[in-house]
Amino acid sequence: MxxxxxxxxxxxxxxxxxxxxxxxxxxxxxxxxxxxxxxxxxxxxxxxxxxxxxxxxxxxxxxxxxxxxxxxxxxxGFIDTHIHAPQYPNVGIFGKSTLLDWLTTYTFPLEASIGDTGPAAETTSTTTTTTTNGAPSSPTNPQQPASKKRKLTPLPRAYKVYTKVVDRTLRNGTTTASYFATLSVPATNLLASIAHTRGQRAYIGRVCMDHPETCPDFYRDETPDQTIQHAIESIEYIQRLDPRGELLAPIVTPRFAPSCQAETLTRLGELALTRSLRVQTHISENKGEVELVSQLFPDRKNYTDVYDHAGLLTHRTILAHAIHLSNDEITTIAQRKSKISHCPASNSALGSGFCPVRKLLDAGLDVSLGTDVSGGYSVSILDSVRQTCLVSRQLGYVNGGEKRWNIGVTEGLWLATVGGARCVGMEDRLGxxxxxxxxxxxxxxxxxxxxxxxxxxxxxxxxxxxxxxxxxxxxxxxxxxxxxxxxxxxxxxxxxxxx
Amino acid sequence: MxxxxxxxxxxxxxxxxxxxxxxxxxxxxxxxxxxxxxxxxxxxxxxxxxxxxxxxxxxxxxxxxxxxxxxxxxxxGFIDTHIHAPQYPNVGIFGKSTLLDWLTTYTFPLEASIGDTGPAAETTSTTTTTTTNGAPSSPTNPQQPASKKRKLTPLPRAYKVYTKVVDRTLRNGTTTASYFATLSVPATNLLASIAHTRGQRAYIGRVCMDHPETCPDFYRDETPDQTIQHAIESIEYIQRLDPRGELLAPIVTPRFAPSCQAETLTRLGELALTRSLRVQTHISENKGEVELVSQLFPDRKNYTDVYDHAGLLTHRTILAHAIHLSNDEITTIAQRKSKISHCPASNSALGSGFCPVRKLLDAGLDVSLGTDVSGGYSVSILDSVRQTCLVSRQLGYVNGGEKRWNIGVTEGLWLATVGGARCVGMEDRLGxxxxxxxxxxxxxxxxxxxxxxxxxxxxxxxxxxxxxxxxxxxxxxxxxxxxxxxxxxxxxxxxxxxx
Missing domain, CATH: 2.30.40.10 (Urease, subunit C, domain 1)
Structure with missing residues (x-):
């Protein structure tokens, strides 16, 4: 070319x-x-x-x-700054749960299964093609007919789910996505390969979680050492796929404060700093979660301080949700120039609350939109624009009818494009x-x-x-x-x- | 058959x-x-x-x-108990307005134009076919190719809009719809003909509005006499089309209390009583509207009492929105066995508030779903189910996280089918x-x-x-x-x- x-x-x-x-x-x-x-x-x-x-x-x-x-x-093109690729099969499946029980009931079991090897609910296949990283050894074309496409990857479920999520986001106009993957290094690397092959601009995060009190035994790293080692394995694989890092790049991904040991958070902060990497995580999505963080990290001032103390609040950091932040926390995030991913569909679906987008913008924060699949039920950022407008009207209503909260169509589209570009540090290149x-x-x-x-x-x-x-x-x-x-x-x- | x-x-x-x-x-x-x-x-x-x-x-x-x-x-099939057919071209066009200015800016001009006769933005045609009622003289098949379909009706805009809205609702699974039309008798009758020809179960309401202080001069009846006369003309046309009234029926439609003179409301109540007709109107959608009603009807206890006093609260009455009702009003509506159409997409889009569906159900009211096109942006009742679930979660959040407000997928679908059947008095026949x-x-x-x-x-x-x-x-x-x-x-x- x-x-x-x-x-x-x-x-x-x-x-x-x-x-x-x-x-x-x-x-x-x-x-x-x-x-x-x-x-x-x-x-x-x-x-x-x-x-x-x-x-x-x-x-x-x-x-x-x-x-x-x-x-x-x-x-x-739309920029989705917060999407969990492995959760795609669960879109729309959340019952009446809220964040913490939703994670346990729906999310962790599905994410854990993504790394499954061997026979799965797949059709039969005759070709065996493997690489040491679990990625297909050659680019595959997802547009090929079914009969030609099936290769036996060692990760049949990851292959099926990740192929579909990249296809679905692209056909909905998402040209850049910041993905949470799972703990599985091979499956995370497979997601990177699939996105790269299809040509989507993507940041791929191998999820880090190792807190024995909050993570299920079947789905966590055993020690901080293991967490860091697995993170590095995936980072280096992704950087080999795209050394320039413009189309594909790794992103350091502690799931959220409650799921990581303090040491792990600090070491992930160092990793991001020393290798100049983007960071993504969640913050202040749900009141129960905020309370849990204060219990788990009694020495820290607040949720934001947990990340700040660990060196994870940088100008390359994307924080998803940011619903229940105090004014002090907003000030700290503004000082660190960290970015916000607003996920309205998810917040409404899980009853998490109303993100005060106007307040965050007024404080000088960069705000973008995330689908938050599958807390959010839709892969479409256009739907996120819609939900952003709706939630802003509701927030205005809750605040006595104040019009200042209103986000209209143009501002929603601005968040979905220019806002996204700023949040991934590409404001001169995208939007x-x-x-x-x-x-x-x-x-x-x-x-x-x-x-x-x-x-x-x-x-x-x-x-x-x-x-x-x-x-x-x-x-x-x-x-x-x-x-x-x-x-x-x-x-x-x-x-x-x-x- | x-x-x-x-x-x-x-x-x-x-x-x-x-x-x-x-x-x-x-x-x-x-x-x-x-x-x-x-x-x-x-x-x-x-x-x-x-x-x-x-x-x-x-x-x-x-x-x-x-x-x-x-x-x-x-x-x-889904039952849409509140949809404004003439507003369909405005879906998604509401800017940052709230109810009362939205009516003036977007809605009344479009509705008034539906009755336009003569040349419109239509393609050319060679055939002239008219009837005294402005309806096509023979059933038309909207599935025919464009070249065969075009007939010059005297109401080109109404023909185009109403054909499309009936087609769109049917293809989204709406088998029964309770339509608000406009003031125009010929255009309202055309809507009845189109729905009847396509085979949708439909209640068609010629809109009544004649209050000189609240209605624009270009879009209101001149006197209560004229309002009643036009209502009867349309009712009788529709009853001739389907004398049995099971597939197609008229519905008495005062727009809402503020748009009608007190005498008009009372005479419409008598009309509904003497002819055993369904009634549809709006109630308590927006706080400003509630205040306006109290100013316009100082002798009445509250919004509900305006309708009750006029004899419009019957077991055949559908009340759309019902967001800001007092407990007294809910009790009165329950006693009269009047029905509620919940329109969550519209309520969120216009920042009207959160309808307390659980509270209404607990009080024994029958609740159904309405798209409220074009306050609502979507013709899809499936989308209304979705928005019902989302709004219920938000209402739970606003009420301190109480789970009792939750409406899940099954209950949403129940409202969209069985709830709708109850609200149109067809609970033994539909759902x-x-x-x-x-x-x-x-x-x-x-x-x-x-x-x-x-x-x-x-x-x-x-x-x-x-x-x-x-x-x-x-x-x-x-x-x-x-x-x-x-x-x-x-x-x-x-x-x-x-x-």
Whole structure:
């Protein structure tokens, strides 16, 4: 792909600011080297591909021209800053539980099973292909028919689940995802291989948990030494897959404070510092959890201080949930420039509370969106935008009808793109259509009622023809789904095309 | 269709009680007379169609046999007890408004335009077909290709919008809908014709509003006399279309207390009483609205008393929202046996508050679900089930973590079916698979990951194969959409089949 050039022509919509929905028509020139397609030039005067070629000084034979559908637009890919890949099979299965009993009843058993080797609930296979890391020895194409695809991996369940979750997130427009995996190093490495092969931008975290009082015996590291050793094994595997670390990178992942011994937290902080790694974990999701942390770490001022003391609060750290933080904690997080992943679907589904997003933003924190599969029931960041808006209205209601809590569609989309880019430290590279940014983009198509008489297969968004483009974006956010995502690119590479 | 018999074979799932998810395999015999297909016999021992024929003492030539998909099940059709058909083009368009300004800014202008005659944003047409009532003179088939379908109705916008909303609700499994139309009698009658032609069970309400202080000049009746006269015109048209009133029926529809003069409310109450008609309206959706009612009706004790005084609180009355009722009001509504339509998506989207469903149920009220399009952004009652569960968890959180507020998937589905049946006075006829009930049913299909390698067109529910059927139903509720609805019947008639 060295030297490849593409011109994208049509309507470009993005949310560069919380109240700024930018709707442009024109063309963008993307140049790719080694699979990293970057916006080299833009033209907001070009009316068609011919204009674009002229403006960019190129001829047809030099470039691939990609035109957006006339009823569609290019939009920055979504960034999911908090998703548990192994929990995907449990989406929608949580009964009436809240966080701590949900972990025990639904989550830990499933996560533990992901590392299962040997016969599983898989179909038969004739080919054996293994590597020492448990990853497939060659890239596999998940789009192949079933009969050609089945290889006997030593991790059949991980292969099936991780292939599906990467596919589902891509087809919902998620170009970057920060994944929690499981304790299993081979299965975590397999997730990294699958995401890398499919071309999704991904941060992969081998989950660390070793506190004997809070973790089940069947699903924890035995000692801090073992935790660190396994973390390093996975980090080094991932870094070998993508030495540059732009498309694929490891992320240090203590599950959350209650699941780790104090020594482990400190050593993971050192690991992140010495190797300049991202960190992800949970914070202050549930009142019971906050109370548990205060019991487990009596010497620390609060939940935030547990991470701060361990050196885990850095500008590369993503903290999921952040619902019940005190003002002191918010100040500390702002000082450390750590990032927040807001997961509204999960918070509502588990009855965890209402994350005060406006308050966090006002305090200067960077906030992004996470699906939190499977505390959250949906892999779709578009659904997270929707839930963010709904929860903000409810928070306004709870606060006596104050409108300041309101997060509208544009601000929600801004959190899902620019907010995500800031939270993964890629604000100069992701989230918009500026020169120098990576072409991580989804093409969204909204069909007009007049051209969609049968209604099948084209999604649930109905455009009657009199709506302006701002209203069409509203309609997309509230009723859109994967059917409206026609194509998805990561770094200029086409990684999904709707069949 | 006189004497037609059908046997439905496969898995039957229903929610006969709030904590009772009934999963049965077997067969059901449906006998239809004049388009009213009723369950004549059931067999929960038949393993296949051959067994069923034997058990029912029939031979193949006597019946049509319909088998559920092996990965699917029959489920009672959804009942949407509160939906504004003319507002459908505005789904997702509400900005940051709350109820009263949303009505003025978004809703009234759109509703007023539905009755527009003459040229509209429609394609050209060559055929002119009119009737005195503004309804198409012959049944039209919305499934026909566009080129054959276009007839020049005198109400092009109403035709386009109402055709689409009936189609969208049917394909999402809504077999019964209680529609608010607009002030326009011809457009309201057109909605009745379209629903009747497509075969959806529908209650159609010509909206009454005539209070000069609260209604815009461009969109209100001029006098109580005119309001009543227009209401009667539409009622009589609808009763001519379906004299039996089981598939299609009029419903007396004062918009809400603030929009009607006191005399109008009283005369509408008399109209409903003398003609034994259903009534639908809104109650206590928003705190500002409650305050407005107290100002407009200073002689009445509370919002509920306004309707009660007018004779509008009957056992045939559906009250939408019911968020901010006092205990006295709940008692009065219980005494009158009036029904509640809970509209969680709308309540969250407009920041109206949290409807205390558990409290209403505990007080003995019948509660059902409404999409409240377009205060609600989705035509899907399945989405309403989801939002009901989410809002109940949030209400539990707001009430200090009390679990009693929790509404789980089964109870949500019960509200969407049995609850709906009770609220439209059809509890013996709708909502389950008992002998004597109408065959208003959707067939739901959930694909297994192994058979769905391309992922396209089969929805977002992924079944990994190890889930039991209760868990599959959970997954359907949380990630299902119209793609999972393979077929829909109303009164035994196939009214939708997925392409």
């Amino acid at each position: 060295a030297g490849r050039k593409q011109i994208f022509v049509g309507r470009f919509i993005s949310a560069p600011g919380p109240n700024d929905l930018l709707i442009q028509e024109g063309a963008v020139l993307v140049s790719s080297t080694d699979g990293h397609g970057i916006i080299e030039k833009t033209s907001w005067t070009a009316q068609n591909s011919k204009d674009a070629l002229t403006e960019f000084g190129l001829s047809e034979k030099d470039v691939e021209v990609v035109e957006a559908h006339q009823n569609g637009f290019f939009f920055p 918009g259509f500026e020169v120098g940014m990576l072409w991580d983009v989804q093409e969204v198509v909204l069909d007009e009622v007049d051209g969609d008489e049968d209604g099948d297969g084209k999604g649930q968004v109905d455009i009657f023809g009199w709506e302006n483009w701002e209203e069409r974006v509203d309609k997309w956010v509230w009723n859109g789904d994967d059917r409206n995502v026609r194509r998805v690119w990561v770094g200029g590479r086409l990684v999904h095309e709707r069949g | 006189a004497g037609r018999k059908q046997i439905f074979v496969g898995r039957f799932i229903s929610a006969p009680g709030p904590n009772d998810l009934l999963i049965q395999e077997g067969a059901v015999l449906v006998s239809s007379t004049d388009g009213h297909g009723i369950i004549e016999k059931t067999s929960w021992t038949a393993q296949n169609s051959k067994d069923a024929l034997t058990e029912f003492g029939l031979s193949e030539k006597d019946v049509e046999v319909v088998e559920a998909h092996q990965n699917g099940f029959f489920f009672p 389950g698979f008992e002998v004597g009930m109408l065959w208003d049913v959707q067939e739901v299909v959930l694909d297994e990951v192994d058979g769905d390698e391309d992922g396209d067109g089969k929805g977002q529910v992924d079944i990994f194969g190890w889930e039991n059927w209760e868990e599959r139903v959970d997954k359907w509720v949380w990630n299902g959409d119209d793609r999972n609805v393979r077929r829909v019947w109303v009164g035994g008639r196939l009214v939708h089949e997925r392409g």
